[in-house]
Amino acid sequence: MTATTATTATNAPGTAPGPPPSATAPAATALHAPVIEWFGRNARDLPWRRPEAGAWGVMVSEFMLQQTPVSRVLPVYEEWLRRWPRPADLAAEPPGEAVRAWGRLGYPRRALRLHSAAAAIAERHGGEVPTDHHQLLALPGIGEYTAAAVASFAYGQRHAVLDTNVRRVFARAVSGTEFPPNATTAAERKLARMLLPEEPATAARWAAATMELGALLCTARTPECGRCPLTDLCAWRQAGSPAHQGPPRRGQTYAGTDRQVRGKLLAVLREAAAPVDRAVLDRVWHEPEQRARALGGLISDGLAERLPDGRYRLPGTT
DNA sequence: TATGCGTGGAT
DNA sequence: TATCCAAGCAT
Structure with a gap:
């Protein structure tokens, strides 16, 4: 930490372009x-x-x-x-x-x-x-x-x-x-x-x-x-x-929002050592429409990716 | 400018 | 238990 010199340049009056007084x-x-x-x-x-x-x-x-x-x-x-x-x-x-x-x-x-x-x-x-x-x-x-x-x-x-x-x-x-x-x-x-x-x-x-x-x-x-x-x-x-x-x-309530569902989905992907099946992700939320919307959102945000074999992972990871 | 976006501790 | 709140950003 620097010394606590409390000195402060006060606004010099007069002179040119500086900030307006x-x-x-x-x-x-x-x-x-x-x-x-x-x-x-x-x-x-x-x-x-x-x-x-x-x-x-x-x-x-x-x-x-x-x-x-x-x-x-x-x-x-x-x-x-x-x-x-x-x-x-x-x-x-x-x-x-x-x-x-x-x-x-x-x-x-x-x-x-x-x-x-x-x-x-x-x-x-x-x-x-x-x-x-x-x-x-x-x-x-x-x-x-x-x-x-x-x-x-x-x-x-x-x-x-x-x-x-x-x-x-x-x-x-x-x-x-x-x-x-x-x-x-x-x-x-x-x-x-x-x-x-x-x-x-x-x-x-x-x-x-x-x-x-x-x-x-x-x-x-x-x-x-x-x-x-x-x-x-x-x-x-x-x-x-x-x-x-x-x-x-x-x-803003949190329970039941897409944010909560996204969080649950991403937690699974974060903790997985390998790509996970869709069925595993499906278990985090009961409502299919919201679940799909949340997963789609994660993918379009670049937070998750879907592999050709249909499994999911964090982008670029193994 | 209003809204969506996570998570967990404190009150 | 419910609400508030924490060094915001992008759209």
């Missing part, structure tokens, strides 16, 4: 030091934060962490980096091996995309994770958040890293609401850019620190405001911690 800029910089100092004292020692992780380690972790808790990612991450220490190592394997090694992290299309991204890196980027935000964005499975995260955490660049944790921290500390909007808004992106420290190294530190704050203290369920470095500055606290207003968060 904003009324919130001075107040914004007041947030930097407390959060970054808190991070220096409380940051978790996660493997992808260690220097030896490299950009590839950061990238693998970001794929795995999309919608998946840290505790479940840890063991799978270690195994992946041991097995495939460079992008080209993963690219040399059939995609089904990536899906199998993904285990039960969920959303296995991420494994496929990570495999494809590794192949693109091996072919088009000389085997090195690109440093350029736009080149990162062009890789499969990398969207706005992941591109910014890799550029920031792996390469120390200055980007607004807007994940669910940061959005919640900003919603509370700055906007004074319990939760951010359901979908990321232009206003949130603008706010994130305004709050970004000028110095790239400080901006990268800020990005990691605000994420960690959201993950450890400013949580969705029961925030620990008593331990929060922003508790005296927090707009939501100052407003009396008003409850969320508006439509309910969301409510």
Whole structure:
């Protein structure tokens, strides 16, 4: 970990092309030091934060962490980096091996995309994770958040890293609401850019620190405001911690969906040492139509393949 | 912009 | 037991 110098380049007034001055800029910089100092004292020692992780380690972790808790990612991450220490190592394997090694992290299309991204890196980027935000964005499975995260955490660049944790921290500390909007808004992106420290190294530190704050203290369920470095500055606290207003968060049931059936089918293929008969897959779900739809979906997504003899397997595996 | 896409722990 | 939630992306 670098020293917790809380210094922050404040927005130099006057002069030319930089970002437009904003009324919130001075107040914004007041947030930097407390959060970054808190991070220096409380940051978790996660493997992808260690220097030896490299950009590839950061990238693998970001794929795995999309919608998946840290505790479940840890063991799978270690195994992946041991097995495939460079992008080209993963690219040399059939995609089904990536899906199998993904285990039960969920959303296995991420494994496929990570495999494809590794192949693109091996072919088009000389085997090195690109440093350029736009080149990162062009890789499969990398969207706005992941591109910014890799550029920031792996390469120390200055980007607004807007994940669910940061959005919640900003919603509370700055906007004074319990939760951010359901979908990321232009206003949130603008706010994130305004709050970004000028110095790239400080901006990268800020990005990691605000994420960690959201993950450890400013949580969705029961925030620990008593331990929060922003508790005296927090707009939501100052407003009396008003409850969320508006439509309910969301409510997608899982039981009985195609997702559940896909998950059951893929679990069979993952654990099989050889291609499996259709009859084996048929046992995972009682309803034939939904079963067929789920299996067809897996195949069209590239997560499974049907052999000429009618058996099924993870793509390219034995 | 709304929806589909896994999985399992916490409350 | 049911619901919420976890470092999103692609379409």
